[in-house]
Amino acid sequence: MSDIDNQAKEKLEKVVSKNTFKFFNALIYFAIIGTSILITSFLSNMIKSQEETMSKQRTEVATKREEVEELKKLKNEFPDFPAKVNALKEIETKQKDASQILAQMSQAASESGISLINFAPTYTKGIEIKITLTGPHNNLKKFLENVEKNRLIINSVSTIANVNMSKANILPIFELKIKPAGG
Incomplete structure (x- = not known):
């Protein structure tokens, strides 16, 4: 029995070792996937925030351009305005x-x-x-x-x-x- 017990013990250890190895591999795999998802989510939110900021700045630039054009028109229409003021x-x-x-x-x-x-x-x-x-x-x-x-x-x-x-x-x-x- 000792030979059979040893062999059974060895097989059991191999199975446990393989299962433990698979478990830790799966655990590491899920940890990597979870971390990747968190990093991707963080970067995605950061990019969205940057896009919103850039969109607001584009709108502001467009508004400022319109104001500058309007001021140029007014300056051409009323060149003596500062003197009148x-x-x-x-x-x-x-x-x-x-x-x-x-x-x-x-x-x-x-x-x-x-x-x-x-x-x-x-x-x-x-x-x-x-x-x-x-x-x-x-x-x-x-x-x-x-x-x-x-x-x-x-x-x-x-x-x-x-x-x-x-x-x-x-x-x-x-x-x-x-x-x-x-x-």
């Missing part, structure tokens, strides 16, 4: 100056003892202000001297004097056009 900015500044000038003219009129009847600024590339006032001659003279001292005003363009006879005392009405500094 700058002129509008100047006018905005002049409007702020006009309110300051009104306050100063009102104060000068009050200090001079005359009435400021009308204040009408005109906004163009520069600014011209038409002021109508009335009061005694010596007070108007004092007012004009105060206006000349004003640093915002560079010159008096014209002065028109009318006499208002509807009042009990005869008072001249002056219409003064001035151009502020920078106007």
Whole structure:
């Protein structure tokens, strides 16, 4: 029995060894396949992400090209647009100056003892202000001297004097056009 037992034992060991070898081979095979699937899935997701990013970038580039073309068309249609925008900015500044000038003219009129009847600024590339006032001659003279001292005003363009006879005392009405500094 020992020979038969040994032979049976050897056969059993061979069978077990072969089965163990097959099992480990199958295990390694499945591990390799599983790892390959995971790597392939990871790379596939990475490629999809890159494709989405590239697609978005292509869309952005196309949009930017359209915007550049539109800007070129607008630049050709309106070559003086930047100059017009700058002129509008100047006018905005002049409007702020006009309110300051009104306050100063009102104060000068009050200090001079005359009435400021009308204040009408005109906004163009520069600014011209038409002021109508009335009061005694010596007070108007004092007012004009105060206006000349004003640093915002560079010159008096014209002065028109009318006499208002509807009042009990005869008072001249002056219409003064001035151009502020920078106007």
